[in-house]
Amino acid sequence: MNLEQVARRAKVSTATVSRVLNNASIVKSTTRARVVKAITELKYHPNLHARHLAGGKSRTIGVIVSNLENPFFFDIYKAVEAGAHARGFEVMMANTDYRSEQLVASVRLMIGRRVAGLAAIVSEMEPALIDELTDSGIPVVFYDVGAPRRNITNIRVNYRRGIEKVIDYLHSLGHRRLGFVGHHALLGPINERMKTVLDAVARIPEIEVRTAADADTLEGGRQATRALLASGFAPTAIICVNDVTAVGALRELRERGIRVPRDVSVTGFDNIKLSEFCYPALTTVHIPRERIGQIICDSLIPKPDQPSAIEHDIVIDPEFVLRESTGPAPIA
Amino acid sequence: MNLEQVARRAKVSTATVSRVLNNASIVKSTTRARVVKAITELKYHPNLHARHLAGGKSRTIGVIVSNLENPFFFDIYKAVEAGAHARGFEVMMANTDYRSEQLVASVRLMIGRRVAGLAAIVSEMEPALIDELTDSGIPVVFYDVGAPRRNITNIRVNYRRGIEKVIDYLHSLGHRRLGFVGHHALLGPINERMKTVLDAVARIPEIEVRTAADADTLEGGRQATRALLASGFAPTAIICVNDVTAVGALRELRERGIRVPRDVSVTGFDNIKLSEFCYPALTTVHIPRERIGQIICDSLIPKPDQPSAIEHDIVIDPEFVLRESTGPAPIA
DNA sequence: TTGAAAGCGGTACCAG
């Protein structure tokens, strides 16, 4: 089923059919009616690949995330989608599951599809791949990875500040033995996060810290917590790399009969919706996913009128959110 | 950057470049080397639209879900993706947010992309849209919607059996006043679900039931629960349409100082991972998302050798999962 | 083994 068949049935040229399809230029209404009739009768659906090929321009932007299962990424994705739809763009999603081959495959896929823009919300990215993207000429936004470049916008969260707020708060509550639950990821900001925690702790000599890491899932958080405690180390507070793993930590503690926050305090990061619904509700650090999504859209999709006056390097200072999973350190 | 430029640089024809790209037919190794060199030097990425257009066949399958935010849908998506990748297919995801215009748009988009197969994991679908799909000739799998048709496979869960198991269990525990927390959705199996609950309850005369519904989110479950209780009705057990809303219900109950399961029992549905991690862990009904994903792949992607001996109507009998959110009805 | 050329299904420019 293609333009030509529709054209034949409506007794017009393919050009005319194309015109009514894109309701461009003026088409006599009787002609248009004939064409529309033919289209519906034939149940014609234009081939988007052909359209793209002929048209040149794309109207779809790509979003690559590390782990869609984590609501943090999903929220960003959703915000991007909303912004894109509002501007008449489609969005194609790709999930890497923190696997670098998947990342490479996804990036190539997006380039191959000639997306109008690409957002990479991934916590690791090899320089060669960044080059590949840069050379492709596609406008790119990175969240939390790499350094600013030509046609690349960078958004990053001041993770260090966030962690410091958490640590300072716990310190003020008397906590001295801290556990950190991270998650696996070979490169980039994740281990950097663990490093950040270590650095932030180093400012305060009397604090001792131990770390463990597993998958970025509920189960992963639980396992990491188990590993942390298995070593015999008895932290009075456990700082988790994000809310999902923190909920996993809560579960493990509950299973061991350790009460939160009475025996051990727990903190998350991101402030996903779940952090308010779990028990106890998590003390965490808010990352504005909505805003990040908007920034992504703004920098990827040029406004028709407004010249893109977008910053090329944006850093977000996260906010501390106090809830019920933290409390004073128990008297030793 | 296109085939021709690569061809020129490698001093061969575009046909040859195409051959090495698809490592098809025999290309002299020295020639191949020249081509590969040109490709990498030019950082060439084939245009997938053009490839698709010329090639005809698609190699990507589409998945449309109602609410990716709910892990139930996400798990299915992930299973489909795994199966598809294993067979060398890509998958394109679309999320409708339970909005029927989005559903229509997504279906058209998929048809326009000429996907090799389409899975619709949505709880509502207008007949006209089903026709549109049927006529498109694309192999389709529906989960929980519509009736079997030509080139359409249907997978459905025996929701009624699942609900009956829940109700019978609660009944055996002495519960007589039940609340049902559903979620909004204009058409199809969702309200059908509410109806199912009502029917199932009707079997047991001494049980009284009240219902409420809101969004399919944590917050929605909470609001619906609030509405349910605001009426003055005092259920001894609350049956939730799924685990996500159940976690929302737990939150509302906790806020009101109502203890679960001592004062009120709560049940979920789906058995998503979160149901084990929330507090208290949810008594629920298991739906095998993994298996559903596999069935989808099997029926959408024809095995190279094996002739598709797939059932066209598959019904799954869900399993009751007992955890900690249910207990005996309190003595009145 | 390799090249030439005919499409695939649209879009858009140029005449009429």
Add this chain to the structure above:
DNA sequence: CTGGTACCGCTTTCAA
């Protein structure tokens, strides 16, 4: 307003 037609970038015979 409408038709003719030259591409868009790649795959795939058909010959050489």
